[in-house]
Amino acid sequence: MASSTLICETQPWKDLKSHVEDIKKTHLRELLSDTDRCKSMVVDFDGITLDYSRQRATPGTMDKLYNLAEGAHLKEKIDRMFNGEHINSTENRSVLHVALRAPRDAVMQSDGKNVVPDVWNVLDKIKDFSEMVRNGSWVGATGKALTDVISVGIGGSFLGPLFVHTALQADPEASKCARGRQLRFLANVDPIDVARNIAGLKPETTLVVVVSKTFTTAETMLNARTLRAWISKELGQSAVAKHMVAVSTNLALVEKFGIDPNNAFAFWDWVGGRYSVCSAVGVLPLSLQYGFTVVDKFLKGASSIDQHFYSAPFEKNLPVLLGMLSVWNVSFFGYPARAILPYSQALEKFAPHIQQVSMESNGKGVSIDGKPLPFETGEIDFGEPGAYGQRSFYQLIHQGRVIPCDFIGVMKSQQPVYLEGEVANNHDELMSNFFAQPDALAYGKTPEELQKENVPQHLVPHKTFSGNRPSLSLLLSSLDAYKIGQLLAIYEHRVAVQGFIWGINSFDQWGVELGKSLATQVRKQLHASRVKGEPVDGFNFSTTTMLSKFLKESSEVPANPPTILPRI
Numbered sequence: 142m143a144s145s146t147l148i149c150e151t152q153p154w155k156d157l158k159s160h161v162e163d164i165k166k167t168h169l170r171e172l173l174s175d176t177d178r179c180k181s182m183v184v185d186f187d188g189i190t191l192d193y194s195r196q197r198a199t200p201g202t203m204d205k206l207y208n209l210a211e212g213a214h215l216k217e218k219i220d221r222m223f224n225g226e227h228i229n230s231t232e233n234r235s236v237l238h239v240a241l242r243a244p245r246d247a248v249m250q251s252d253g254k255n256v257v258p259d260v261w262n263v264l265d266k267i268k269d270f271s272e273m274v275r276n277g278s279w280v281g282a283t284g285k286a287l288t289d290v291i292s293v294g295i296g297g298s299f300l301g302p303l304f305v306h307t308a309l310q311a312d313p314e315a316s317k318c319a320r321g322r323q324l325r326f327l328a329n330v331d332p333i334d335v336a337r338n339i340a341g342l343k344p345e346t347t348l349v350v351v352v353s354k355t356f357t358t359a360e361t362m363l364n365a366r367t368l369r370a371w372i373s374k375e376l377g378q379s380a381v382a383k384h385m386v387a388v389s390t391n392l393a394l395v396e397k398f399g400i401d402p403n404n405a406f407a408f409w410d411w412v413g414g415r416y417s418v419c420s421a422v423g424v425l426p427l428s429l430q431y432g433f434t435v436v437d438k439f440l441k442g443a444s445s446i447d448q449h450f451y452s453a454p455f456e457k458n459l460p461v462l463l464g465m466l467s468v469w470n471v472s473f474f475g476y477p478a479r480a481i482l483p484y485s486q487a488l489e490k491f492a493p494h495i496q497q498v499s500m501e502s503n504g505k506g507v508s509i510d511g512k513p514l515p516f517e518t519g520e521i522d523f524g525e526p527g528a529y530g531q532r533s534f535y536q537l538i539h540q541g542r543v544i545p546c547d548f549i550g551v552m553k554s555q556q557p558v559y560l561e562g563e564v565a566n567n568h569d570e571l572m573s574n575f576f577a578q579p580d581a582l583a584y585g586k587t588p589e590e591l592q593k594e595n596v597p598q599h600l601v602p603h604k605t606f607s608g609n610r611p612s613l614s615l616l617l618s619s620l621d622a623y624k625i626g627q628l629l630a631i632y633e634h635r636v637a638v639q640g641f642i643w644g645i646n647s648f649d650q651w652g653v654e655l656g657k658s659l660a661t662q663v664r665k666q667l668h669a670s671r672v673k674g675e676p677v678d679g680f681n682f683s684t685t686t687m688l689s690k691f692l693k694e695s696s697e698v699p700a701n702p703p704t705i706l707p708r709i
């Protein structure tokens with residue numbers, strides 16, 4: 142539905158621009174006193190409750206947002222995604238991560254081919270392989286079972302799997318399945334990350350999974366070569382076949398690296414890196430750690446949201462509502478950021494994953510047709526588990542900048558604790574904050590209220606809270622593999638909705654390229670200076686000065702060193 146009209150030139154956008162001026166005159170206190178309005182702003186789906194009554198919006202705003210969705214051809218764009226059309230136009234690819242969690246009998250086409258059987262071939266292969274490793278029928282070079290896995294990858298080949306792993310770690314069913322096993326992630330090319338990852342592990346009981354869509358990412362490939370050296374130094378070159386497997390779309394490069402193609406797990410160019418956690422990228426390491434049954438539940442949770450996103454009317458559609466409200470906050474109120482505040486330690490890696498999903502997708506400067514945008518897209522996503530955040534950046538959120546917040550709570554803790562004689566059990570204590578903070582942000586505290594509380598006059602300005610700070614709350618019935626899959630898919634689709642409304646391509650990432658090519662130039666210079674003593678040349682004054690200083694101060698680095706691996 143590519144149309145060269147920018148969304149900001151349409152009538153629904155203009156209507157919202159004037160409507161926001163009215164809303165700005167209304168305090169959230171007032172909005173929250175309207176019970177019918179609040180009732181209309183609670184939506185339930187499959188164990189998830191969304192309450193968006195603390196958004197600076199009325200039912201009238203929502204109608205105007207639905208008009209905007211229509212003006213942006215949102216439904217057609219969602220359909221085009223599910224139909225496998227090449228909506229990633231700059232890379233001429235379909236965007237079909239929904240096919241990764243589709244049921245076995247579903248049909249989803251990309252380039253005239255049903256991709257679901259390919260997806261299930263890989264899933265079956267992962268199931269078989271992970272079972273063999275877990276039950277000890279696949280052993281390492283010395284005949285020992287492989288109990289530990291290091292997943293090597295960065296960006297989309299790291300953040301999603303890390304989020305899911307962290308979320309599953311304390312889940313009773315998953316943790317039982319993971320007993321005696323370890324899963325670690327090596328992402329940074331910093332040698333310190335290598336040192337930390339291999340600390341306490343032995344090559345003979347370790348399986349390395351190299352995860353890279355392209356199999357060319359400099360950091361990942363150097364880390365993969367480093368772990369290959371770690372294995373072959375101790376067990377010999379031939380051990381690599383038993384101790385290293387790969388996940389990639391580039392199977393030719395996997396083979397060239399020295400990994401047996403039988404031990405490579407494929408995915409496809411219609412899966413974007415940041416949307417790849419449901420492909421072998423996440424499914425392989427997670428199945429090795431937790432078993433395929435647990436991971437299958439995670440996929441089913443994501444699939445439940447895919448169906449909902451595809452078929453639910455907009456007023457009941459969680460990703461659509463969340464996406465539209467984000468557009469409202471960013472494009473009409475001009476709020477630059479969004480705080481993701483899970484009240485569950487299990488979700489501590491959720492915000493870092495969503496940072497990539499959201500900011501790499503929607504941080505764009507031109508429309509999908511290449512027209513410069515006269516408005517900002519994307520938002521700065523950040524977050525920490527609530528209890529941490531409250532003791533660090535909530536001050537700014539309460540009395541400084543206005544930052545719309547997503548509060549994410551869970552009804553039942555994965556690991557309940559009850560202490561005799563306590564007023565509240567530990568999870569209730571945590572959840573007290575989940576319920577209290579949104580109201581504190583919305584209502585604030587007036588000078589009159591403070592005076593009634595006999596607050597000394599000179600402190601009244603400091604203790605006054607303006608309130609009127611928007612948030613929304615997502616309450617999950619539990620946090621098992623299924624719910625984790627749902628949460629992931631809600632945010633993936635929310636980000637897509639935002640991009641569809643703004644009229645951008647949320648599925649490419651050209652902005653990442655420039656930094657990478659400049660790093661290549663620096664890498665060549667470092668090599669030439671260390672090996673041939675060549676002076677720094679071809680950079681600006683600032684970079685030349687800093688590079689020369691770096692080379693001089695680290696001159697003890699040998700030019701042609703033998704393999705040295707870190708030890709801690």
Ligand SMILES: O=P(O)(O)OC[C@H]1O[C@H](O)[C@H](O)[C@@H](O)[C@@H]1O
Nearest residue numbers: 296297298353354355358414653
């Ligand atoms: O999976 P890889 O090909 O190694 O790519 C890893 C990452 O590389 C770049 O940084 C891209 O911008 C990311 O989207 C991608 O996830």
